[in-house]
Amino acid sequence: MILHLPQQRRPSLFRDDEPVVQGRSLLPEAREPGAYVPRFGDRDVWNFNGVLKRPANCWASSWMVHFSFELADPYWNLLVREFLMMSFNPRHPEVLKSGVALDGYGSPSTLIQVASRLRTAAKWGRKTGLPAHPEAWTKQDLRQRIIDLSATEIRPDTVRGHVSAFKALAAAGPALSLGWPVGDPWPGQSARNVVELSASKDLATPAVPPKTWFPLIRAAWAYIHDFAPDVVRADRRYNELLAAANSSALGIDERLEEWIADPQNKVPLYASPSKGQDPQVNWSLLMLLLGYERDRYAVFSEAEGRIQGQRRARVLGEVAKGRTTTQALAGELAQTARPDGSTGPWHPGIGPRALNDLKTALRDAAFTLVVGLSMMRDSEIHEILRESVVEHYSTPAVSSTKIKGTRNRPGKHWWIAEPLVEALAIAEAVSRHPERVFSPVGADNQDGTIDGVNMLESFVRFVNKNRAWTGLDEIPAAYIRPHMFRKTMAMLTDQFPGSEIATGIQLKHIATRALANATTRSYAASDDNWAKYLEDALDNVKFRKIKDLYECHTAGEEIGFGPGAERVKDAFDQINDTVKARNGDARTADTLLRTTRIHIRFGMLNNCTADHTNPVGAVCLENAIVPDGHVGPLDERCRPDRCANSMIGPEHLPIYDSHQRTQLQLISNPSLPACRRDLAERELDITRNVLKMARGPQ
Secondary structure: OOOOOOOOOOOOOOOOOEEEOOOOOOOHHHHOOOOOOEOOOOOOOOEEEOOOOOOOOOOHHHHHHEEEEEEEEHHHHHHHHHHHHHHHHOHHHHHHHHHOOOOOOOOHHHHHHHHHHHHHHHHHHHHOOOOHHHHOOOOHHHHHHHHHHHHOOOHHHHHHHHHHHHHHHHHHHHHHOOOOOOOOOOOOOHHHOOOOOOOOOOOOOOOOOHHHHHHHHHHHHHHHHHHHHHHHHHHHHHHHHHOOOOOOOOHHHHHHHHHHHHOOOOEEEOOOOOOOEEEEEEEHHHHHHEOOOHHHHHHHHHHHHHHHHHHHHHHHHHOOOOOOOOOOOOOOOEEEEEOOOOOEEEOOOOOOHHHHHHHHHHHHHHHHHHHHHHHOOOOHOOEEEOOOEEEEEOEEEEEEOOOOOOOOEEEEEEEEEEEHHHHHHHHHHHHHOOOOOOOOOOOOOOOOOOOHHHHHHHHHHHHOHHHHHHOOOOOOOOOOOOHHHHHHHHHHHHOOOOOOOHHHHHHHOOOOOOOOOOHHHHHOOOOOHHHHHHHHHHHHHHHHHHHHHHHHHHHHOOOOOOOOHHHHHHHHHHHHHHHHOOOOHHHHHHHHHHOOOOEEEEEOEEEEEOOOOOOOOHHHHHOOOOOOOOOOOOOHHHHOOOOOOOOEEEHHHHHHHHHHHHHHHHOOOOOOOOOHHHHHHHHHHHHHHHHHHHHHOO
């Protein structure tokens, strides 16, 4: 039944029995007869679980819009439902007929946020003495609401969301059946300008501190590569014992004697008895080893009778002889060097109680490696399904789903290194979800939802708690979130020669030397805490490349062309002559290479040999406006064909060959516009000059 309120100016555009979800792909179960899809007339909750595909990292509660508390008021209830209905279905015929055009909200989780903003607005209006219903409010009241919000500790981005909701409600006014203040409270201003958010291109996302990043990544790799085989072996053995266990304890005495007679068998003990307490027999595990269900261990209880006490004494007699083990499931474990200087197994004893914790730690370690080294978003990692590691353009990659900024959930590929292949294999092995790789380890009736932040924090705690056995470095406490790892890896890849291409690919942005996407550059921006590490790493990479060039040159191989290359060759010849004069060896050459001022900045299109502190002859600086604080050449103005500092390496020639063929194809196209032809001819001249420099006159 449609509820008509006295304050309604007109009937609602929507029928009570009208489904909220329209024009979208429903889950198969929602299309079955009898399935229920939220209706506009549902006044308490709109539940989208089982109706629309929910992202793997979203809880079931984040897929339900509750009209509770202030929104239970009939006026607010109908007003909010109408607005959400319009926002969720902006192409609805009745909405379009009313002349309202909203941007629309694509996700139920966004509807929850909007409902929350209006719920808090209703609560604020009641506390400040405004009329109970917003039909009597004014635009000044809405502006005051934002002023009051801005005066609190709420983030400006959150305040912007409230402004956006008010502006959208004003736009939806002609289609609403209930009153709302007429007109935009901030005409001609964007929500960002209303809250005076900075338009800075710098990201607020910090990098993971290096003092945390290094031990965290090392610990994750240790658990995946060194410790995981022991855990997986113990888990497999435990499951085999459970599957073979007999529900009846018949024949226990004969089986016990047979088991004791085998010298290979040892009585299982709990790993860590309390201080001053004797080692305790793990009776339930002993029952499994004997071939019986673990809850039958009462057969060893003295309280059950004389026979049971005799069995118990028989086992304790073997314990007194030292015939015990804490590693009954896993056997010998990997050895580690501990903080106290000793060497021993990395775990005191993997028993049934420890297995669940260890499998959880392996899952968290795998998540840490993937989030730390792949540049995948948290939502994309949670969407990884079983058997998602594939070969993409002859390189290992993981396939997953992109959710952020999309409605159709497109499939994507992320190139990964071998350690991540191993990490995903371990995560898949410990996952109990039928499809997902990252899911709760211990729950049977699960929907697979798990929190990335909790996994990171849990892994840090687990590593630090068990350092006495594992020998791993302590991970300093720090604020870490999944998106911070993405920022950190973008920064690291950007700091190495030529890696801006990898940054552009992995971040799904078009990055070029001349004009990189602002978000890409923000992600790749350096971090003061990493400066020392990156400087040392860059120096090491550059020295290895220079050393390789020197070895190629002394072996008679061509290392480059152009005036810059000739200066480098002269420097190498002087070093080689000095080494020979001193009767030196490779170590002498290394020392001279480190101390000689050889300036090479390696690039994808050429190498720059200009001295960055005094770039004499750099064409890129001619008639250029040098930004404040900039030192050295300007990469985006590089002219490899003209500059006296240019060094064209053999590795660059295929790029120019390909570019020359491309420009020739463009020029030969008779339908090419004149302006585009002129550009192609200029590019062709540059390319030919570079190739002529490398190959000499033809």
